[in-house]
Amino acid sequence: xxxxxxxxxxxxxxxxxxxxxxxxxxxxxxxxxxxxxxxxxxxxxxxxxxxxxxxxxxxxxxxxxxxxxxxxxxxxxxxxxxxxxxxxxxxxxxxxxxxxxxxxxxxxxxxxxxxxxxxxxxxxxxxxxxxxxxxxxxxxxxxxxxxxxxxxxxxxxxxxxxxxxxxxxxxxxxxxxxxxxxxxxxxxxxxxxxxxxxxxxxxxxxxxxxxxxxxxxxxxxx
Numbered sequence: 001x002x003x004x005x006x007x008x009x010x011x012x013x014x015x016x017x018x019x020x021x022x023x024x025x026x027x028x029x030x031x032x033x034x035x036x037x038x039x040x041x042x043x044x045x046x047x048x049x050x051x052x053x054x055x056x057x058x059x060x061x062x063x064x065x066x067x068x069x070x071x072x073x074x075x076x077x078x079x080x081x082x083x084x085x086x087x088x089x090x091x092x093x094x095x096x097x098x099x100x101x102x103x104x105x106x107x108x109x110x111x112x113x114x115x116x117x118x119x120x121x122x123x124x125x126x127x128x129x130x131x132x133x134x135x136x137x138x139x140x141x142x143x144x145x146x147x148x149x150x151x152x153x154x155x156x157x158x159x160x161x162x163x164x165x166x167x168x169x170x171x172x173x174x175x176x177x178x179x180x181x182x183x184x185x186x187x188x189x190x191x192x193x194x195x196x197x198x199x200x201x202x203x204x205x206x207x208x209x210x211x212x213x214x215x216x217x218x219x220x221x222x
Contacts, residue, residue, distance in 0.1 A: 020058050022048045027069050032106060036113040039066070063119040070110055070120060074127045077103060081131065085138035091161070091191040094135060098165035105173060108166070132158060146194075161187075 026047035030039045041052040041062050048054075059065040084093035098104065114121040132155070139154035150157075164187065168180055 019048070019050070019054070023055065023058060023065065024069050024072060027065060028073070028106075031069075031109050032102075036066075036109045063117065066110075066113070066117070067119050067123050070123050070127075073103075073106065073110075074123075078127075078131065078134070081134060085134065089191075089195045090138055090142050091157075091194055092188070094138075094158070095161055095165060095187055095191055098162055099169065101169050101172070104166055104169040108170060135162075142194075 023044060026044050027039050029047070030043060041055040044065070045052040045054050055062055055065055059068060080097060081094070084090065084097050087093045110120055110124060114124050135158035136155045139157050143150055143154060164183060168183060171177070172180065
């Protein structure tokens with residue numbers, strides 16, 4: 001005779017946040033030290049003394065683990081970005097933030113991974129749209145406060161700032177430094193010129209003018 005009393009389901013073990021964070025930390029360490037290709041499930045799990053199946057228990061897949069790591073990194077970067085854009089020197093702060101070699105190299109690892117990983121590509125694209133909007137709005141706001149009508153759009157300013165900063169870091173990591181000092185001086189002068197200007201000099205375009213002359217302009221210029 002069979003009993004129709006259902007057996008209670010075996011309870012799933014509760015997830016431990018400390019293990020989840022440890023897996024993210026281990027993945028980040030591997031990517032920073034050896035590149036994204038080193039971040040395999042087995043190597044990640046071994047770093048925290050566990051079997052590789054733990055990756056799938058906590059994240060479902062290795063792709064989701066990498067996506068979670070990117071989101072964690074992007075959230076931290078975006079908090080730094082907000083602080084930079086809300087400072088008294090938004091363009092200089094943005095420039096120096098994107099020139100940070102450690103964070104830029106980490107970003108480049110994810111961009112390389114995105115070439116053949118749709119999950120990561122989607123995460124990067126979504127975050128990039130958010131960041132571009134934040135930066136454009138901030139540059140537009142600061143230009144407006146200074147009474148400046150630029151020939152170069154705020155969006156283009158942010159694109160060029162990001163592109164140049166990323167290029168300098170990428171080339172420096174390969175041992176390429178030719179022209180870097182001149183590019184840094186010109187950019188520093190351009191941003192300092194913009195941030196030295198006040199609303200009393202409406203119509204002056206310090207970013208473009210300083211890029212053409214290479215000379216910082218003071219408050220009494222114009």
